[in-house]
Amino acid sequence: xxxxxxxxxxxxxxxxxxxxxxxxxxxxxxxxxxxxxxxxxxxxxxxxxxxxxxxxxxxxxxxxxxxxxxxxxxxxxxxxxxxxxxxxxxxxxxxxxxxxxxxxxxxxxxxxxxxxxxxxxxxxxxxxxxxxxxxxxxxxxxxxxxxxxxxxxxxxxxxxxxxxxxxxxxxxxxxxxxxxxxxxxxxxxxxxxxxxxxxxxxxxxxxxxxxxxxxxxxxxxxxxxxxxxxxxxxxxxxxxxxxxxxxxxxxxxxxxxxxxxxxxxxxxxxxxxxxxxxxxxxxxxxxxxxxxxxxxxxxxxxxxxxxxxxxxxxxxxxxxxxxxxxxxxxxxxxxxxxxxxxxxxxxxxxxxxxxxxxxxxxxxxxxxxxxxxxxxxxxxxxxxxxxxxx
Amino acid sequence: xxxxxxxxxxxxxxxxxxxxxxxxxxxxxxxxxxxxxxxxxxxxxxxxxxxxxxxxxxxxxxxxxxxxxxxxxxxxxxxxxxxxxxxxxxxxxxxxxxxxxxxxxxxxxxxxxxxxxxxxxxxxxxxxxxxxxxxxxxxxxxxxxxxxxxxxxxxxxxxxxxxxxxxxxxxxxxxxxxxxxxxxxxxxxxxxxxxxxxxxxxxxxxxxxxxxxxxxxxxxxxxxxxxxxxxxxxxxxxxxxxxxxxxxxxxxxxxxxxxxxxxxxxxxxxxxxxxxxxxxxxxxxxxxxxxxxxxxxxxxxxxxxxxxxxxxxxxxxxxxxxxxxxxxxxxxxxxxxxxxxxxxxxxxxxxxxxxxxxxxxxxxxxxxxxxxxxxxxxxxxxxxxxxxxx
Numbered sequence: 001x002x003x004x005x006x007x008x009x010x011x012x013x014x015x016x017x018x019x020x021x022x023x024x025x026x027x028x029x030x031x032x033x034x035x036x037x038x039x040x041x042x043x044x045x046x047x048x049x050x051x052x053x054x055x056x057x058x059x060x061x062x063x064x065x066x067x068x069x070x071x072x073x074x075x076x077x078x079x080x081x082x083x084x085x086x087x088x089x090x091x092x093x094x095x096x097x098x099x100x101x102x103x104x105x106x107x108x109x110x111x112x113x114x115x116x117x118x119x120x121x122x123x124x125x126x127x128x129x130x131x132x133x134x135x136x137x138x139x140x141x142x143x144x145x146x147x148x149x150x151x152x153x154x155x156x157x158x159x160x161x162x163x164x165x166x167x168x169x170x171x172x173x174x175x176x177x178x179x180x181x182x183x184x185x186x187x188x189x190x191x192x193x194x195x196x197x198x199x200x201x202x203x204x205x206x207x208x209x210x211x212x213x214x215x216x217x218x219x220x221x222x223x224x225x226x227x228x229x230x231x232x233x234x235x236x237x238x239x240x241x242x243x244x245x246x247x248x249x250x251x252x253x254x255x256x257x258x259x260x261x262x263x264x265x266x267x268x269x270x271x272x273x274x275x276x277x278x279x280x281x282x283x284x285x286x287x288x289x290x291x292x293x294x295x296x297x298x299x300x301x302x303x304x305x306x307x308x309x310x311x312x313x314x315x316x317x318x319x320x321x322x323x324x325x326x327x328x329x330x331x332x333x334x335x336x337x338x339x340x341x342x343x344x345x346x347x348x349x350x351x352x353x354x355x356x357x358x359x360x361x362x363x364x365x366x367x368x369x370x371x372x373x374x375x376x377x378x379x380x381x382x383x384x385x386x387x388x389x390x
Numbered sequence: 391x392x393x394x395x396x397x398x399x400x401x402x403x404x405x406x407x408x409x410x411x412x413x414x415x416x417x418x419x420x421x422x423x424x425x426x427x428x429x430x431x432x433x434x435x436x437x438x439x440x441x442x443x444x445x446x447x448x449x450x451x452x453x454x455x456x457x458x459x460x461x462x463x464x465x466x467x468x469x470x471x472x473x474x475x476x477x478x479x480x481x482x483x484x485x486x487x488x489x490x491x492x493x494x495x496x497x498x499x500x501x502x503x504x505x506x507x508x509x510x511x512x513x514x515x516x517x518x519x520x521x522x523x524x525x526x527x528x529x530x531x532x533x534x535x536x537x538x539x540x541x542x543x544x545x546x547x548x549x550x551x552x553x554x555x556x557x558x559x560x561x562x563x564x565x566x567x568x569x570x571x572x573x574x575x576x577x578x579x580x581x582x583x584x585x586x587x588x589x590x591x592x593x594x595x596x597x598x599x600x601x602x603x604x605x606x607x608x609x610x611x612x613x614x615x616x617x618x619x620x621x622x623x624x625x626x627x628x629x630x631x632x633x634x635x636x637x638x639x640x641x642x643x644x645x646x647x648x649x650x651x652x653x654x655x656x657x658x659x660x661x662x663x664x665x666x667x668x669x670x671x672x673x674x675x676x677x678x679x680x681x682x683x684x685x686x687x688x689x690x691x692x693x694x695x696x697x698x699x700x701x702x703x704x705x706x707x708x709x710x711x712x713x714x715x716x717x718x719x720x721x722x723x724x725x726x727x728x729x730x731x732x733x734x735x736x737x738x739x740x741x742x743x744x745x746x747x748x749x750x751x752x753x754x755x756x757x758x759x760x761x762x763x764x765x766x767x768x769x770x771x772x773x774x775x776x777x778x779x780x
Contacts, residue, residue, distance in 0.1 A: 023444035047437035054413035055445045059752050060769050067772040097755050104754045362449050364494045365487050379450050382457040 005351025007072035076114035122182030130188025163225030305371030395741025397462035512572030520578025553615030695761030
């Protein structure tokens with residue numbers, strides 16, 4: 001791709017996250033995709049998923065995304081996409097439809113395998129909160145490879161396929177595990193199921209990435225990109241990329257202002273811009289040995305919301321109130337400034353993909369969601385906060 | 391309202407129509423809202439409706455509608471909105487939310503009571519295909535008045551309330567009944583239920599409208615509009631409006647090119663424009679004695695689709711194929727020309743409201759829907775066919 005990647009994630013569509021579409025979880029104790037399937041009677045689970053999948057993202061969204069100036073969509077998909085892991089319902093037919101929509105509206109697709117059985121990160125978006133056991137289960141590691149292989153085989157010749165990302169946000173050991181702290185941030189519901197959870201070593205990940213590359217490259221010609229997430233260690237991959245004989249691979253790094261806040265960055269526009277400027281230099285350094293892009297990022301930040309959001313973690317939406325100190329034009333200034341600084345930084349690499357395109361939350365009737373609309377590119381565009389063309 | 395009405399209908403949200411969101415009806419023999427409630431097990435019916443209502447129209451749509459330049463939304467609501475007609479599920483809480491969204495994004499709402507028990511028109515959009523018995527059932531006529539009264543009472547003091555429309559598209563007798571032909575176009579599923587169906591007389595309708603006016607004006611101050619649909623007889627209301635002592639009332643007329651086609655208009659751009667120019671004169675005539683607006687209209691036409699759509703009735707989507715004869719730029723020219731001609735005509739009166747804002751249909755993977763996207767204002771805007779600001 002000669003242009004920079006100007007992408008957006010279709011989060012919350014085929015991989016469910018409670019905060020992105022709370023009504024799906026209404027009346028259940030489920031906090032994640034895994035328990036939703038167990039908490040709802042089968043017919044209700046099917047009915048909710050049917051309407052969600054048919055309505056949350058449609059052809060019209062692909063049209064709008066293209067018309068707005070994006071050139072790529074990253075589509076998170078679950079490990080059960082092929083429908084072979086009961087009680088979860090497959091969704092490969094929706095990915096098929098998405099490919100036809102992308103072709104019709106001149107968009108490219110990055111398929112992003114976003115979850116793994118027993119989870120690679122323990123986050124809610126990994127499908128099973130507080131459990132990190134996938135990498136310890138050889139049969140599930142092998143299963144994950146078959147999913148990648150089947151995806152590669154199915155879409156290898158589709159002109160809308162830009163690439164496939166091996167695995168979203170595997171949580172690596174050391175500082176990452178301690179600062180991300182998944183077991184505390186996303187408490188497991190079943191302690192027995194979570195027992196033995198542990199971070200993933202870089203050694204394991206490198207081997208898995210190499211296996212995945214070989215399995216997919218059998219089907220994918222060299223014009224299709226194979227993408228590896230950095231495991232939250234942007235600078236750990238120089239040897240991996242320079243010593244392996246890879247063709248057309250890229251590194252995906254995720255950069256959220258709210259994560260910088262959690263790491264101590266001051267909650268002010270100046271501090272955010274300074275943080276982003278620092279990232280620009282880091283990305284430029286990495287770009288010297290591998291194509292790197294920012295596959296997830298967002299304008300969401302506590303300064304604009306008007307209160308410390310504790311890293312954007314507010315799953316219950318209780319005891320949260322914003323002082324809404326910024327005017328409409330001040331908000332525009334904050335978000336537009338962050339947008340420009342971010343795009344400039346990410347374009348030190350191969351480009352960027354916003355998280356996310358759409359949220360089914362109500363920031364008017366549910367004041368606890370005030371400010372969360374900055375996660376939603378479709379709203380951010382309508383509010384004149386972002387313009388994907390720049 | 392000093393500006394012209396520049397509105398859009400939120401069709402298919404709180405009143406269901408199969409062609410607008412086919413997945414809701416998936417796996418059932420239901421062709422309308424009534425039978426959907428009976429054909430699905432209760433829990434599945436609830437589950438589908440929950441996700442549809444939460445997802446099909448959201449706060450973000452109100453934001454987008456406002457940002458695009460519309461100033462009004464017309465919201466069709468069912469007679470069971472207050473939840474007092476089992477097995478149907480009420481939806482007044484969604485209308486409450488819509489009022490808060492409209493206020494936040496500077497839009498006005500026209501509440502449109504779109505259905506009546508046992509139907510006022512027998513259309514699929516009346517909720518019960520092929521049945522037209524409401525006007526013959528005094529207790530249901532009385533019930534309908536209580537719905538209007540409760541709506542007026544609930545929103546009387548809300549600054550986002552622009553007005554309330556008494557009843558959508560009651561089908562009147564004579565030529566209207568014969569040309570609309572609801573019993574053939576929307577065959578009843580239960581002949582016993584349909585037995586006795588008949589058109590509604592203008593005398594009945596005038597009395598009902600007067601009753602509705604009195605009941606609602608008790609609650610609504612004179613700055614809120616009370617709207618009457620013309621029953622498909624635009625010129626039948628001069629005495630009604632000049633001889634009654636009404637305050638701030640308006641006449642709603644619906645004008646579809648596809649209906650003109652059914653009445654014999656040639657399927658060409660020139661013929662459509664000529665038809666619309668003729669309507670401009672008619673509207674100007676009516677506007678001399680009552681404020682009149684076009685509360686439903688659409689760019690949809692057979693010429694652009696590339697085949698005779700038989701008045702847009704294609705419920706099964708079988709045996710339909712378009713020759714797709716027009717190029718992208720030719721389509722733009724057709725729709726932009728129709729948009730300008732229509733807006734000019736409708737603004738001879740008080741303005742216009744497009745049908746509709748959104749459709750959950752897939753014109754890419756289901757070729758039978760090709761061309762139906764012109765019904766969808768959100769797509770028509772993204773395709774540069776319409777611009778609500780002009």
